[in-house]
Amino acid sequence: MKKIALTLAFATTCFANATLAQDSAEKPPYENWVGVFGQYHQADSDKPDPVGGLDDGRGLGGELGFRFDPTWAVRFELTRLLIDNDSSVAASLADDGTMLGADLMYFLEDDAAYLFGGVREQSLRDSYRMVSLGVGKHWAVSEDWRVITEAAAYHDIGQNYQDFSLKLGLAYIFGERSTGTIERPDSDGDGVYDAVDRCPNTPPGTQVDATGCNIDLDGDGVINAMDECPRTPVGVAVNERGCPLKDSDGDGVTDDMDECPDTPATDRVDEVGCSVFEQVEVFVEIDILFENDSSEVTNPRSELILEFVDFMNRFPNTSAVIEGHTSAVGDTDYNQALSQRRADAIRQLLIDEYSIDASRLDAVGFGESRLKFNDDTEEAHRLNRRTEARVTATVEEKVTRD
Structure with missing residues (x-):
C-alpha cells in the first residue's frame, strides 16, 4: 500500500509536468538539475507509537529536478536519515531509515525564492506517509552550480x-537552458506587453504607466494615477492633485501659497504673496522767524509748528534739537543770549502747548555764528532772526509694481 500510494503521487506529479510541458511546447527549455544535500531533521517526539522518544537528527540525500517554464518545476529526492532518541525515554532508541519524496515547485519572479509542496514516504522503525510544504532558494555561484x-x-x-x-x-x-523569459509581443516598444497595453500606439520615447499609456497625459507634472483633473490646459499651474491653482488677488502667487490673499493690485509682493516694503528716511523741518530783539513766538499755531508737532507724534522715538539764531546786528554776547531765549521759547511752546515730552527736546543758541545770509540788509537781518529744527525718522513704505 505504501509503495502504491507513493507511485500514485509520482504519477500525479508527472502528469502535471506533462500537461504543463504540453502547454509550453512552443517555449524554450529551462534548466534541470541534480544535487546532493545535507539535512537537519526534527522528528515528532511522539514517534514511534506508543513509546515515542525520537528527537532531531541528520540526513544525507540527493535530488533530481526538472524545470519546464519560468515558474514551475518538479523534483524527486531520496534521503538517508539517522534520527536520535530522547534519552529521557528509557524505551526509546535511535532510528535510521529512508525518506523518498516528490514535489511540485513554484519559482517567484527573478528566482527570488521558490515554494514547494508534495508527498513523502518515510521509513524508520515504522512507515509514515506525509505531505510536505516549504520554501527555498537556489543561489547561483556560477553558470553550472547552485x-x-x-x-x-x-x-x-x-x-x-x-x-x-x-x-x-x-x-x-x-x-x-535559457534565461527563463517568455517572449511577449510589445508592438509599440513601450515596455508594456500588448496583452495589457491600453494605449497600443504610444509614440516612441514616451514615458508610460503600467497600462502602457502616457504617464502624464495633460503634461502638468502629476502622473495619471494621482491626477484628479486629467485634462488641465497646457501651462496652467496645478496643485499636488493635478487641478488648476487659483490666484484670487492676481499678484502672481497662487492661493495655496498666498499668505496675504488681499494684496492691493499696485503692490509688489514677495514669494508668499505679501506686500514688499523698503526703508525710507523721512524728515520735517521748522523755521520760525522772530522780530528784532525779541524771543516771543507771535504765531504759536502756525502751519509749520503744527506740521512739526504731527511728525513728532507719529514717530514717538524721535528727538529734536531746537537751534536759536540772531542777525549780526548788535553785541555778540547779547546776541548769544537772545538766540538761546528764542530756542528755549520754541522748546517750551512744544512742551506746554503740544505735550511733547521734554526729554525729546533740546534747545541750543548759536547767536550770530551761523548766519543764513551774510548781506548787510534789512531783509537779510530779518531772515537771520530765526529758530530751526530738523527731525528724521526711518519708515517702511510699500514698493509698487513695475
Missing part, C-alpha cells in the same frame, strides 16, 4: 505527526 537552501514542514496523513527539516546542498545544472 547552492540549495531550504526549510520544510511535514504532516503525517494517518497519525498527525509533525516533522521539520532544514536543507543545505549543492546542485549541478545540466541540459539546454
Whole structure:
C-alpha cells in the first residue's frame, strides 16, 4: 500500500509536468538539475507509537529536478536519515531509515525564492506517509552550480505527526537552458506587453504607466494615477492633485501659497504673496522767524509748528534739537543770549502747548555764528532772526509694481 500510494503521487506529479510541458511546447527549455544535500531533521517526539522518544537528527540525500517554464518545476529526492532518541525515554532508541519524496515547485519572479509542496514516504522503525510544504532558494555561484537552501514542514496523513527539516546542498545544472523569459509581443516598444497595453500606439520615447499609456497625459507634472483633473490646459499651474491653482488677488502667487490673499493690485509682493516694503528716511523741518530783539513766538499755531508737532507724534522715538539764531546786528554776547531765549521759547511752546515730552527736546543758541545770509540788509537781518529744527525718522513704505 505504501509503495502504491507513493507511485500514485509520482504519477500525479508527472502528469502535471506533462500537461504543463504540453502547454509550453512552443517555449524554450529551462534548466534541470541534480544535487546532493545535507539535512537537519526534527522528528515528532511522539514517534514511534506508543513509546515515542525520537528527537532531531541528520540526513544525507540527493535530488533530481526538472524545470519546464519560468515558474514551475518538479523534483524527486531520496534521503538517508539517522534520527536520535530522547534519552529521557528509557524505551526509546535511535532510528535510521529512508525518506523518498516528490514535489511540485513554484519559482517567484527573478528566482527570488521558490515554494514547494508534495508527498513523502518515510521509513524508520515504522512507515509514515506525509505531505510536505516549504520554501527555498537556489543561489547561483556560477553558470553550472547552485547552492540549495531550504526549510520544510511535514504532516503525517494517518497519525498527525509533525516533522521539520532544514536543507543545505549543492546542485549541478545540466541540459539546454535559457534565461527563463517568455517572449511577449510589445508592438509599440513601450515596455508594456500588448496583452495589457491600453494605449497600443504610444509614440516612441514616451514615458508610460503600467497600462502602457502616457504617464502624464495633460503634461502638468502629476502622473495619471494621482491626477484628479486629467485634462488641465497646457501651462496652467496645478496643485499636488493635478487641478488648476487659483490666484484670487492676481499678484502672481497662487492661493495655496498666498499668505496675504488681499494684496492691493499696485503692490509688489514677495514669494508668499505679501506686500514688499523698503526703508525710507523721512524728515520735517521748522523755521520760525522772530522780530528784532525779541524771543516771543507771535504765531504759536502756525502751519509749520503744527506740521512739526504731527511728525513728532507719529514717530514717538524721535528727538529734536531746537537751534536759536540772531542777525549780526548788535553785541555778540547779547546776541548769544537772545538766540538761546528764542530756542528755549520754541522748546517750551512744544512742551506746554503740544505735550511733547521734554526729554525729546533740546534747545541750543548759536547767536550770530551761523548766519543764513551774510548781506548787510534789512531783509537779510530779518531772515537771520530765526529758530530751526530738523527731525528724521526711518519708515517702511510699500514698493509698487513695475
